[in-house]
Amino acid sequence: MKTVRLPEDILAEPGGHPDDLAFRDYTAPIGSFKGRSVLSRNAISLVISGEKTIHFAEKKVEIKADEIHFLSTGNCLVTMDISEKTPFRSILVSFGHGTLDAFYRKYARRISGLGIPARNPDQPFLAFKKDAFVDGFIASLDILLRGGAKPSAEMKSLKFEELMLYLLEKHPRRLLAFQAFKSKDPEDSLIRIAVETNVTSRIGLEELAYLCNLSLSTFKRRFLNLYGEPPNQWIQRRRMEIARSLLERGREKPSEIYHKVGYRNHSSFTSAFRQSFGMTPKDFRSRRMDVPR
Numbered sequence: 001m002k003t004v005r006l007p008e009d010i011l012a013e014p015g016g017h018p019d020d021l022a023f024r025d026y027t028a029p030i031g032s033f034k035g036r037s038v039l040s041r042n043a044i045s046l047v048i049s050g051e052k053t054i055h056f057a058e059k060k061v062e063i064k065a066d067e068i069h070f071l072s073t074g075n076c077l078v079t080m081d082i083s084e085k086t087p088f089r090s091i092l093v094s095f096g097h098g099t100l101d102a103f104y105r106k107y108a109r110r111i112s113g114l115g116i117p118a119r120n121p122d123q124p125f126l127a128f129k130k131d132a133f134v135d136g137f138i139a140s141l142d143i144l145l146r147g148g149a150k151p152s153a154e155m156k157s158l159k160f161e162e163l164m165l166y167l168l169e170k171h172p173r174r175l176l177a178f179q180a181f182k183s184k185d186p187e188d189s190l191i192r193i194a195v196e197t198n199v200t201s202r203i204g205l206e207e208l209a210y211l212c213n214l215s216l217s218t219f220k221r222r223f224l225n226l227y228g229e230p231p232n233q234w235i236q237r238r239r240m241e242i243a244r245s246l247l248e249r250g251r252e253k254p255s256e257i258y259h260k261v262g263y264r265n266h267s268s269f270t271s272a273f274r275q276s277f278g279m280t281p282k283d284f285r286s287r288r289m290d291v292p293r
Helices: 097-106 108-112 132-146 153-170 172-183 186-197 205-211 216-227 231-249 254-261 266-277 281-290
Strands: 003-006 021-028 034-039 042-049 052-055 060-063 067-071 076-082 088-095 125-129
Touching: 021 132, 021 153, 042 132, 060 067, 088 132, 088 153, 097 108, 097 153, 125 172, 132 153, 153 172, 186 205, 186 216, 186 231, 205 216, 205 231, 216 231, 231 254, 231 266, 231 281, 254 266, 254 281, 266 281
Parallel strands: 003 034
Antiparallel strands: 021 088, 034 076, 042 067, 042 088, 052 060, 052 076, 067 125
16 A cells, blocks of 8 residues: 655655645545555645545544644554545645744744643644635635745745634634644654554564664553554554455455555454454455445
């Protein structure tokens, strides 16, 4: 299953790297992408049309066209299913911790005057309903990006601040919940990226620990703190969730997907699936296909 790195794979210019603050008109035609992605920087998805489902490590989120979405660094979009009704189109705003820090420093007095508790619960994903202002903001960005010329750094900074200030005034507590992620431990982000991009790869815990530059014991301890369960248990559960999703679509047989979810042979996959769901992958697929659509 292909892994897309965001924002590098869609924001970088040929031969270059995306700026700390980058804007891109992003379109995914119907059924064009069913895979996994990794966020290496924070992002705002300003949805224009279509729907999609993304599976974080912690939860599943339905992305609708009447919302905009904030996604934090290091949270992996393990699978992304594009709606089969309408092409998905959004303006993707990618921003690093430097851009976020600069905004909080510039408006520190304004933020402190809001009286938001220091222990405001942090959120890796935020959704805000669109209103007339947000619709107008997206339309202005659409015009800007379709003009042909690359927006200047000053213009990008201005537009970023425009949206952030509006949300700060209208939804201060929720927006500032995103603040906590600017200081997230980089080792934790590295563990998430290494694990979640390789959840269906045939590599062991020793190799995952090596990718994170950690000893096996330290890796296991950090993993347990991050995910709340041991790595082998979490990896098997995620693989089974992915396998179930593939079987529910009904397009592939168990013998065609076991290698896609990290198993070396059909029998070990069948055993793990039965342990998780109380039936074989073949029986599960048959029952799903018998359900009236």
